[in-house]
Amino acid sequence: MTVDTAEDRFSPATWPAYLALLSSGELQRRVAQAYARLERCDLCARYCRVNRRQTLDGVACRTGERAVVHGYGPHCGEEDSLRGWNGSGTIFFSYCNLRCIYCQNWDVSQKGEGLEVTPETLARIMLDLQRQGCHNINLVTPSHVVPQILVATLLAAYRGLRLPLVYNTGGYDSPEALALLDGVVDIYMPDMKYGDSATAHRYSHVRGYWEANRAAVREMHRQVGDLTMDEHGLAQRGLLVRHLVLPGDLANTDKVLAFLAGEISTDTYLNLMDQYRPCYHAFEEPPLDRPLLPEEYERALRLAAQHGLHRLDRPRRVKEHFF
Ligand code: SF4
Numbered sequence: 001m002t003v004d005t006a007e008d009r010f011s012p013a014t015w016p017a018y019l020a021l022l023s024s025g026e027l028q029r030r031v032a033q034a035y036a037r038l039e040r041c042d043l044c045a046r047y048c049r050v051n052r053r054q055t056l057d058g059v060a061c062r063t064g065e066r067a068v069v070h071g072y073g074p075h076c077g078e079e080d081s082l083r084g085w086n087g088s089g090t091i092f093f094s095y096c097n098l099r100c101i102y103c104q105n106w107d108v109s110q111k112g113e114g115l116e117v118t119p120e121t122l123a124r125i126m127l128d129l130q131r132q133g134c135h136n137i138n139l140v141t142p143s144h145v146v147p148q149i150l151v152a153t154l155l156a157a158y159r160g161l162r163l164p165l166v167y168n169t170g171g172y173d174s175p176e177a178l179a180l181l182d183g184v185v186d187i188y189m190p191d192m193k194y195g196d197s198a199t200a201h202r203y204s205h206v207r208g209y210w211e212a213n214r215a216a217v218r219e220m221h222r223q224v225g226d227l228t229m230d231e232h233g234l235a236q237r238g239l240l241v242r243h244l245v246l247p248g249d250l251a252n253t254d255k256v257l258a259f260l261a262g263e264i265s266t267d268t269y270l271n272l273m274d275q276y277r278p279c280y281h282a283f284e285e286p287p288l289d290r291p292l293l294p295e296e297y298e299r300a301l302r303l304a305a306q307h308g309l310h311r312l313d314r315p316r317r318v319k320e321h322f323f
Pocket of ligand 1: 041059097143145
């Protein structure tokens with residue numbers, strides 16, 4: 001695979017959506033609206049309604065006016081359509097609005113390891129990832145830092161950022177936050193972690209996940225549609241859903257896939273993930289204390305086929321798994 005020239009890479013045909021909002025002045029207005037929302041925070045489906053500019057008391061995501069970043073760099077472990085040949089430009093935000101007891105990155109998501117960054121620094125990180133040849137800006141765990149992302153995008157876009165934004169979320173997003181992101185995000189990559197809220201409450205300590213998650217995925221799909229790719233197979237725009245198959249079918253995979261096929265689209269690009277391994281507090285909660293069994297993953301694949309979901313990520317890897 002050859003790398004495009006700079007002119008090809010940033011031709012108007014591949015410009016990200018936020019450039020139109022930049023030239024109309026709407027991106028600046030979104031930044032102001034988003035920071036106003038920080039003062040009675042409804043930026044995710046937890047609805048803490050606390051003034052994050054003044055206090056961290058009652059702030060479930062433990063993040064105030066400034067985002068905390070754990071690290072950034074080209075990432076080659078993401079979906080094929082995101083990593084391409086130069087990697088996905090990943091920014092890992094610290095803290096999270098979920099409390100998954102099996103989180104693999106609990107030191108980042110729960111302990112908050114990382115450094116507070118100014119909007120200027122966050123913009124510089126985005127531009128640095130572009131300079132390194134990454135194909136997109138992949139915002140990992142972004143739900144609680146939407147204002148900070150918007151202002152950094154504004155600053156970076158003024159200085160030449162031309163990469164699409166990937167909103168890589170646990171899927172517990174509020175309609176208020178998604179309205180701010182309409183026309184800014186090109187690629188939504190939500191998790192659909194569970195097919196019912198009681199299980200989500202037990203293992204991720206959030207209320208109403210199934211309802212909030214379905215509403216969020218519907219809105220994301222309304223904004224960007226099914227995933228489209230360029231001639232090199234790189235994601236350009238659309239929805240990419242991740243579903244981690246859990247031991248003992250705790251994720252209620254059939255219900256999640258039925259929703260995607262019936263209410264979103266059978267053309268939904270789906271990463272059906274098989275990499276569950278117990279960590280953090282999972283050892284205290286069987287069956288989360290064991291890895292996923294091959295037959296459990298096989299069942300999930302069969303369900304996807306039965307529901308007509310045909311765009312699975314890395315079909316080769318799926319094939320290796322079984323044949
Ligand atoms: S982003 Fe979510 S978790 Fe954080 S303060 Fe706002 S509503 Fe609460």
